[in-house]
Amino acid sequence: MTDLIRDDLESSDERLPRGPRTIRDVARLAGVSIGTASKALNASGRLSAETRAKILRIAREIEYRPNVLAQSLHRTRSMTVGILSNDSFGRFTFPIVEALERRLFDQGIAVFMCNATDDPLRERRHIDQLLGKRIDGLVVTARRADRREPIEPAARGLPVIYVFSRVENRNALCLLPDDKGGAALAVRHLAALGRRRIAHITGPERFEAVRLREAGYRAALAEAGLAARPGDYRPGHWSEAWGRDAVQDLFSRRRAVPDALFCGNDQIARGALDALREMGRATPADVAVVGFDNWEVMVKGARPPLTSVDMNLDALGREAGVCLLDMMAGRVITGVRRLPCSLVVRDSCGAGQHSAFE
Amino acid sequence: MTDLIRDDLESSDERLPRGPRTIRDVARLAGVSIGTASKALNASGRLSAETRAKILRIAREIEYRPNVLAQSLHRTRSMTVGILSNDSFGRFTFPIVEALERRLFDQGIAVFMCNATDDPLRERRHIDQLLGKRIDGLVVTARRADRREPIEPAARGLPVIYVFSRVENRNALCLLPDDKGGAALAVRHLAALGRRRIAHITGPERFEAVRLREAGYRAALAEAGLAARPGDYRPGHWSEAWGRDAVQDLFSRRRAVPDALFCGNDQIARGALDALREMGRATPADVAVVGFDNWEVMVKGARPPLTSVDMNLDALGREAGVCLLDMMAGRVITGVRRLPCSLVVRDSCGAGQHSAFE
């Protein structure tokens, strides 16, 4: 019997010529109808145990793999979602995408990756393509500076989630890191270690994140009975050079100098560390430093290794996956959700090697 | 007439209830058969100009978008490809993926992103999922250390390209940067600037890239009538710390010291620059430094800005796209292709601000 089928298979090289096997092949080889084969493969319907087993065995033998395209056509669910990024995928969007993909993969859902690089026309064309492919959901990520326009309503009925970017529309769901809370975490930590004068060197104020982190910085200072002195808050650029410049300015022109720096990203912090060392200030003995982003390659190479706020981007991506699944199931989710950051403690702040979570 | 149709559309909110419009909707509204509508939409067949125009107008009005799933089912081409990464997408794979996606997008092909993080079981499941979705091609990227096993032959007939990773199989196509050539480029440049003693600090020797770059280093030295003295070739780790350590060792224990460093990546070069500065050696006056990777955030933050070898990852991704399209069209491409690197000149090597391409 098995031999018969095996012969049948091997001699059938011309009878199963092109491409992947279909359920029709399975049915023919098993001597049953297509419908019956389908029932066996989906463990549905009423079938005798032998029939079922035989069909399954044959399917395994010929490496049958159901055509998801056909399934999708029938179910009107494509088992795919799109992720559309401006801000050409990078440092920030990657961990998000990765966590999202991981979360969705277990449900058999695959992720289309699209990059629009801030070109509205390209974005439009990408969305058209994705709609043509009948995606079940869409995640939009973007650079962090500006609020963006919501996606064309043509996609009405399609679940859309904005991650790492905000839209005004109240019916949209936006997932963001809690910048304010993250900043407060860092400043609170420094204050708890006894630092009394904490400066904040950060990026351009047109970034909402910069404004939120400033708020967190001031709130945590106030909480600790401290205040920022004039010039202690330094918006500027996201670069190492700015970190160096700001430190030189902060520490050369004055008598009373900060005993801690909270930096808006790890690059600024790197620059600050370098400048401090070159000015003869010891870290963390004289000046404690905390960064933001917890970018591994940056924080580990720093001297000393840099304490930094982690935005938990993977949690953000995972949450996007969960929400997307919910929305596909019909639930309506809207609003702005901010996920907590955590502080990863290393040597630059003068504490132990413990990691403090919110 | 237009009003009639408009009425028809608006009153048809229940007649076109769920989801996207179909060609059936177009045909019904235009009063033609489905086949006729298809011909108009695909600019094929013989139709009167008016019929054609009317169908197109209606399609536009109701925002008809053909169901690619159905098209794919019919054409047995899904217009999708997969990209499977181990080495959890990062610094190296991202530019590749991005360039690939950009190249394929114009052909209406979308890219599924999958991350297997070096787990063979996950990889297997990802491939199964992709085959189920009937991808037209697959790109495999991986970490650079080791040659990997080729993808399961179950995918026979499916075009597969390995990028940034090698497999033994002679029938496979592997796309890689020309590490040897890139290294030679750097060393040749340093020699041309008059440097006579060029050391090479690099990563672990188990990386094929390390071995290839060493070969390029030695070849270019020989070309210039130079040779590496014992201890001038320093394999180690990919970290800043290693760059610092190696420089301290190279420059403290000896009298005759190198006047140039070629570093295996930008992080090593950063560490080297820092150590040199702290040892009182001027860059580039005393010691010229060249890195590898041309990682923007690393090279621009360096002091002085770092000259570095660029692997042109986007060219690699684009080439992968081109090859994949060729293979989908039936062409057979095999072998190992190495794409040229280029040298991006900044201040750390003591040359002008010019960019020298291979």
Added chain:
DNA sequence: GACGGGTGAGAAAAGCTTTTCCCAACCCCT
């Protein structure tokens, strides 16, 4: 011996396009 119920399997439609084949009508010509 007839009928009812249960069991196992097949037929067919639906999901959306494309493409081939076919047909009806019309024109022109002889």
Added chain:
DNA sequence: AGGGGTTGGGAAAAGCTTTTCTCACCCGTC
């Protein structure tokens, strides 16, 4: 007026699954 060639459009199959309905048959029971 009839025949041949265009022309414009429709019918239907194919591509692969799933699901619902239906049917045949067997068993047991009255």
